[in-house]
Amino acid sequence: MGEFDAIRPYADTEVHAVLQRLFNDASFLKILTHFRFPRLARRFGWLLKPLIARHLRAEFAGIDNVASLQIKIEPYVDRTIERATDGVTYGGLEHLKPGEAYLFLANHRDIVMDPAFVNYAVYHAGLQTPRIAIGDNLLQRPFVSDLMRLNKSFIVHRSLTGRREKLAAYQLLSSYISHSIRAEGESIWIAQAEGRAKDGDDRTDSAILKMFHMSRKDEPFAEVVKSLHLTPVSISYEYDPCDLAKARELYIRATTGSYTKAPGEDDASIAKGITGYKGHVHLHFGAPLSDPPEDPKLLAAEVDRQILGNYRLFPVHYLAYEMWSGQAPEVRVPRAAELFPAEEVARAESEWQKRLSACPVEQQPYLILQYANPVRNQYRVKAGLPL
Incomplete structure (x- = not known):
């Protein structure tokens, strides 16, 4: 056994055997069936799995x-x-x-x-x-x-x-x-x-x-x-x-x-x-x-x-930062409207509101945090301030 065998990626000489093992793995074929045929998988999975396995063997024949x-x-x-x-x-x-x-x-x-x-x-x-x-x-x-x-x-x-x-x-x-x-x-x-x-x-x-x-x-x-x-x-x-x-x-x-x-x-x-x-x-x-x-x-x-x-900061990051209670007062962060075209900001506002609406009120501060933190960090770094 080689020094790194327990952690390394598979070598070229192992590819064929591993592929064949995958094509016979019931759990792998089940997930593929549900991914490819979500409506049919529950009732006809027993029929679809061998068909998918056969397709995979043909598709990857010769890959070594x-x-x-x-x-x-x-x-x-x-x-x-x-x-x-x-x-x-x-x-x-x-x-x-x-x-x-x-x-x-x-x-x-x-x-x-x-x-x-x-x-x-x-x-x-x-x-x-x-x-x-x-x-x-x-x-x-x-x-x-x-x-x-x-x-x-x-x-x-x-x-x-x-x-x-x-x-x-x-x-x-x-x-x-x-x-x-x-x-x-x-x-x-x-x-x-x-x-x-x-x-x-x-x-x-x-x-x-x-x-x-x-x-x-x-x-x-x-x-x-x-x-x-x-x-x-x-x-x-x-x-x-x-x-x-x-x-x-x-x-x-x-x-x-x-x-x-x-x-x-x-x-x-x-x-x-x-x-x-x-x-x-x-x-x-x-x-x-x-x-x-x-x-x-x-x-x-x-x-x-x-x-x-x-x-790369996108408009949604600035929109979240504008709502965030953790803004950094020592750096000036422009508003999204100052940096991006109006149409781009409008699209971002629409998508952002969808996400906020889908998030329970008590969890929204943690959604905002995810998009606001990159803004705070970048502007502090550019100002030469510690994080």
């Missing part, structure tokens, strides 16, 4: 490596993105060189779509797609793990409880990230902090940065970071399909002190995040850090400066 698989599924990803967005734009790709591997450190709002949009941008720019870090809490069912590891995902063991086990897991993760970038020339995508920023407050956890250094502690911290070509990435959604669910969770946590997920809640979030309406989406790739500071906290502040400074 990861690159071919990604080329095959790329049109499906594109169609999904086109249906759920009003367009995807991206900037900063001039910072990236073909043939170079990068450590993409990104803000995190959606479990599946954040790395999917990064893949979308670099793929259409003719660059190699990164390997994707995903928490083992999302891989409870074998077919989900198979799907993700086929698509260049590697596993972050977050469910471990013992201190020694956690330390060993993060040591292995650190070593794998360094090996992937430096030895194999494969880029990495990882979130700036564990879990999604449900309140819209994107902050880099310095513990993540320290983890990158764990496997190379005999080298200076800044040199290790520089060798990984750490590149901050901002992902901006005009509308978050899961915003109402996040507002509910934040409200329950605030009023009861805890929140327990219902069975299947992660699956529902994934489905909503993929298919739900997002409006416009913008990605910005910052400049790789060529002179990182030696202090992890100072490095976190620099990453935040790039992620927050390059975040």
Whole structure:
């Protein structure tokens, strides 16, 4: 068994066998049947599942490596993105060189779509797609793990409880990230902090940065970071399909002190995040850090400066900020009407009111928070003020 076999993505030699395992997985076929034929699945699922399995075997016949698989599924990803967005734009790709591997450190709002949009941008720019870090809490069912590891995902063991086990897991993760970038020339995508920023407050956890250094502690911290070509990435959604669910969770946590997920809640979030309406989406790739500071906290502040400074604010963000009780008096934030055409603001006001109307009154402050926080953070960063 190889050093990284427990966490790495599947290799080309494993693709065919894993695909066949998926096409025989009853749970996977059931979900596909409900997704493709929602009205017929309940009564005729027993008939539809073998037909779908047969179609998949024919569709993916001859696929025996990861690159071919990604080329095959790329049109499906594109169609999904086109249906759920009003367009995807991206900037900063001039910072990236073909043939170079990068450590993409990104803000995190959606479990599946954040790395999917990064893949979308670099793929259409003719660059190699990164390997994707995903928490083992999302891989409870074998077919989900198979799907993700086929698509260049590697596993972050977050469910471990013992201190020694956690330390060993993060040591292995650190070593794998360094090996992937430096030895194999494969880029990495990882979130700036564990879990999604449900309140819209994107902050880099310095513990993540320290983890990158764990496997190379005999080298200076800044040199290790520089060798990984750490590149901050901002992902901006005009509308978050899961915003109402996040507002509910934040409200329950605030009023009861805890929140327990219902069975299947992660699956529902994934489905909503993929298919739900997002409006416009913008990605910005910052400049790789060529002179990182030696202090992890100072490095976190620099990453935040790039992620927050390059975040694309849409009219809805300003509309939410105008309603927010947590406005920053030390910075002047213009109104949406001062920055955007009247028609664009009117469309945003209509969509924003729909979301507010669908949100219980007591949960609305937490909905507003999600869209207002990026405004506060960006204007504080641009003014040179601490977050």
